[in-house]
Amino acid sequence: MKITFLALLIMASCIPMEQKGKLTFRDLRQEEIDEMERRQEAIRQAEVARLELQREKKREMEEIISDAKAGFEEIKPLLKSKCFDCHDSNTKLPAYGRIFPRINPIHKHQVEGIKALDFVDGYPLKAQGTPLQISLLKSIRDEVLDRGMPLKSYTLVYRSKRIFEEDERRILNWVDPLITRLQDFSGKYEPMESNPRSDALKILEMKCYRCHAHGVAKGGFGDMEDTKKLLSSGYVDLNNPDQSEIYKLSENKEMPTNKRDALSDHELFTLREWLILESKEKPKN
Template sequence: MTIRSMMLAAGGLLIATLMTGACPAESMAAEGKTVLTKPQMEKFSKVSDIVLDKCMACHSRDYDLPFYAKIPGIKSIIEKDFRDGLRAMDLNAELVDAARDKPVSEATLAKMEWVILNETMPPAKFTAVHWGSRVSNEDEKVILDWVKETRAAHYATGLASPAHANEPLQPLPDKLPVDAAKAALGEKLFSDKRLSGDNTLSCASCHAYDKAGTDNSRFSEGIRGQFGDINAPTAFNAVFNVKQFWNGRAADLQEQAGGPPMNPIEMGSKDWHEIIAKLANDAEFTAAFKAVFGDGWTGDNITNAIAEYEKTLITPNSRFDKWLKGDDSAITKAEQEGYERFKQYRCSSCHVGKSVGGQSFEYMDLKKDYFADRGSPLGSDEGLKGFTGKGEDLHRFKVPNLRNVELTAPYMHDGTVATLDEAVRIMGVYLSGMDIPQGDRDLIVGFLRTLTGEWNGKRVGGTPVEK
């Protein structure tokens, strides 16, 4: 299929299937997911026409290179531009495939918003040759209006003040609807070491409450002193992740909860029968469990309860949340400037939404080869490819959520970064392609410290909340 026919087909799909991108209303389900309502067809039709005309040729797979790509010296440049364009945003994947039955993702919206506001697309060297490829002022307004409407329809929590309602970051809700009886069982199971093969480890061993849902270790220590090769992500606010694990191999919290107990170097149980045999000897716990789950102990029921409990591990009321809600004094002027730098340096294109991340998979080596510079290859470096098996997913990782990030060091999937300053510097170089000056890094780090929230009546980390 030629790029022209692909573009036409994609355009039809964009118009037909992505009209959901401007729904006027939505509701939040128990898992924090959205329920689609009636779409505004005309608005997305206009956006899809612009995308088809201005963007799709450089941001879709199976393209046909233009005739002048055969000119010596030009071919390699054009091939690199197409490759870089796809890695930055594959519009067939993000606007067509991923959004057939759901809204366009928050990260995709934020990326489109950023390039329009910063006038980075199409690149100058492209428009110099393709004079008709510039995005007009009218086109920009249509796209930005669509982003705003889509964000309000599908992702706004309804908690932000009017002045901040269209920010790419949203306030966390105070709580989500949960089945209290299931969650109570899940809380016990989350801290129950009988889920491990030798009764030494629980979920809370690697996701400690007093360490913001992590263990502050580069790699977590598993059964019999074994170590993996990937940093344990926080369990706090994980309910808002689009998928679980750095490589997205778990679709939801329940599937994720079933992974570590059976992992031979993590909790090391042989199977659910081994775990259930131990739990069934606890008569009081068994009676309580059967009162909620009529069929008693099963692997599905255990992970169901743990997942329900994890929905309560959300940390609202950070100082930044309060600012978003309209309290202008909640953060300082310098911290507000830090947030503006956070957006300026493109951090908010990926770290979006309620949990400030967890909504997309991005290349760790988008602008520069992080892995070559770091050295010492790890099996976990494959990222999403380790789950999908697709070559194009090599080095793509789920964007971590940044809630309580000042407390969750070390950083990155490989746990090699000890400070927020260094994490910001690395993100600038390898993801944004920008060398962030020290002064701006200081401002961004100051902003990131405003994301520490509350849990169980205390600031995350243990400090009592001032009344």
């Protein structure tokens, strides 16, 4: 404050007295102080708004999680009866499932099942590679609608563990509104940026990571989260971006494995746009 005052004093002394403007020393100082205060107030208000938005985001997520947990408890008995044998790390297999673990298909199903999805802690759901919750929820939805789960080899033996209409309805009643809420949440707080790179990476995160990233490598293809590694892998061809394996498989709907999860035309466009962008930025050799 002292320094500003001194500066003002010097500035004020430079204003020729006979000038027509009526700015006196006192007015100039006051104006300068007002302006400074206005700026400080604007900064303070922006900070308040930012913190409020953060608090609101946190509050909203906590509410979603708490509702999701409650909803999960309601369908837990159903999941326990039909899914936990392979999707709960606390469930112990019957003795015949535990012998010869290396070659026993029942044991193998449990190991693989738990990796793909572990209901042990309820919501948030666990899975190897910690994929996005929304991606896991959608995969549950897909499997239930397609009756892809429980595995056929299992329901052939345990007929009553198939998914029936009523089970489908109950599971979707939990999953669907939750997917919508999570979508709304990210639309509100993490909108797409209309930047092909970050948009494409978000699409891959949503549609591919749970089988090809963070330690999961279906078909021997993993580490997708490492963009540099992905771009220099055999799955991307920067000389012919739209001949890239990751693009071709997505375009002809071979990947993701479930057709319901196939990339939309807009998503394919974004993926292609990004690969072309990367091919242009690639250092020429």
